[in-house]
Amino acid sequence: MTQPFPFSAIVGQDEMKQAMILTAIDPGIGGVLVFGDRGTGKSTAVRALAALLPPIRVVAGCPVNSPTPDKCPDWAHIAQHDIVERPTPVVDLPLGVTEDRVVGALDIEKALTSGEKAFEPGLLARANRGYLYIDEVNLLEDHIVDLLLDVAQSGENVVEREGLSIRHPARFVLVGSGNPEEGELRPQLLDRFGMSVEVTSPKDIDTRIEVIRRRDAYEMDYEGFMSHWREQDAALRDRIVTARGKLPAMETPEEVLRDCAELCLALGSDGLRGELTLLRTSRALAAFEGAEKVGREHVRKVAPSALRHRLRRDPLDEAGSTTRVARVVEEVLA
Known part of the structure; x- marks a missing residue:
């Protein structure tokens, strides 16, 4: 199959x-x-x-x-x-x-x-x-x-x-x-x-060529292609399993909780789901990267994914949600 x-x-x-x-x-x-x-x-x-x-x-x-x-x-x-x-x-x-x-x-x-x-x-x-x-x-x-x-x-x-x-x-x-x-x-x-x-679709020609090359290899030489990438997938699977094991004991400093709350407050997100999701995604990333505790760098990396869809519309701000999150992250976590 x-x-x-x-x-x-x-x-x-x-x-x-x-x-x-x-x-x-x-x-x-x-x-x-x-x-x-x-x-x-x-x-x-x-x-x-x-x-x-x-x-x-x-x-x-x-x-x-x-x-x-x-x-x-x-x-x-x-x-x-x-x-x-x-x-x-x-x-x-x-x-x-x-x-x-x-x-x-x-x-x-x-x-x-x-x-x-x-x-x-x-x-x-x-x-x-x-x-x-x-x-x-x-x-x-x-x-x-x-x-x-x-x-x-x-x-x-x-x-x-x-x-x-x-x-x-x-x-x-x-x-x-x-x-x-x-x-x-x-x-x-x-x-x-x-x-x-x-x-979005890739904008540079080399990336588009690489997409075409890999998809063509998958269809034309399925066994060879899967054999080539099997080791990388196995290594990624091991990292995910290891991160799952580390998750319950991952240390979350008080300053990280404050960062999450200040970010969501500055962005004006409704409710507390934004903070909770930001915390969980930061913790999962820290576990995946093998860190001993959650740090500000983890919050910074996942903030756009966790918060961009929770923003209220601002008719006076024409910037997209990703730009608005990035701007607030720089201001709050400078």
Whole structure:
């Protein structure tokens, strides 16, 4: 079976790759929103990262990827309790998808053939402990957006309909991509993403040539190309696993907390989600870089990704959100 394009072989797009790696280290960051031109590697990156990550251990046959038999939902009726390894799931949520397809619904076939009232799991069940990827997220229907907001907040999918009363865990990294020219994202959903990155087509000829060269090699000499990049992906996987282990003991000095609060206050971001996300992303970056504690340099590196989508619009300031964040970072963390 053809493997996804290697994560390490993606040319450029450093901020997007960093954001993806940080969510792999700490899924609690809250996902990534990637806005930019078509054909800039947005969907390639999320599939490549999932393929890069270590497999997850699940109960064989469990529809929600439960790690142990006691966590399997009763409605799944799992008789065997064998533990198997599976790749980290990546589930696509297509535009125009129905609510039943997302949350699950009554299994009509069983109801008609045997009169049994059974639950047919939806996309949220499959995405548990993995990634839920939404392309053109800014075109998603409002009622699906509201549903995702509820599940993302609680980490649990609740289905109360057609005589069914079902609950199951639904914890996933939400990755959305889109083209800003095709419409804006609702503020409620925008704020749920931990990080936001902007990607553009490369402007210099050498970078564009390298993109073409690697993609052509992947398609024309698949085995040779994958063999060449396998070692780099393995090294990156080891760094992610090591960073996950370091995360709980990572020291966070008081001055870093103050930096996070002062940045968000100076930018005028609503609520406290900005500070919390900035802290978690800084901590994950420090763990990834092998630091013993979180420092101001880590806050500086992740501030644009963590804060650019949380800014209020300022009609008197024509600068883009990235420029505004960079300007405030220089003022506050000078």
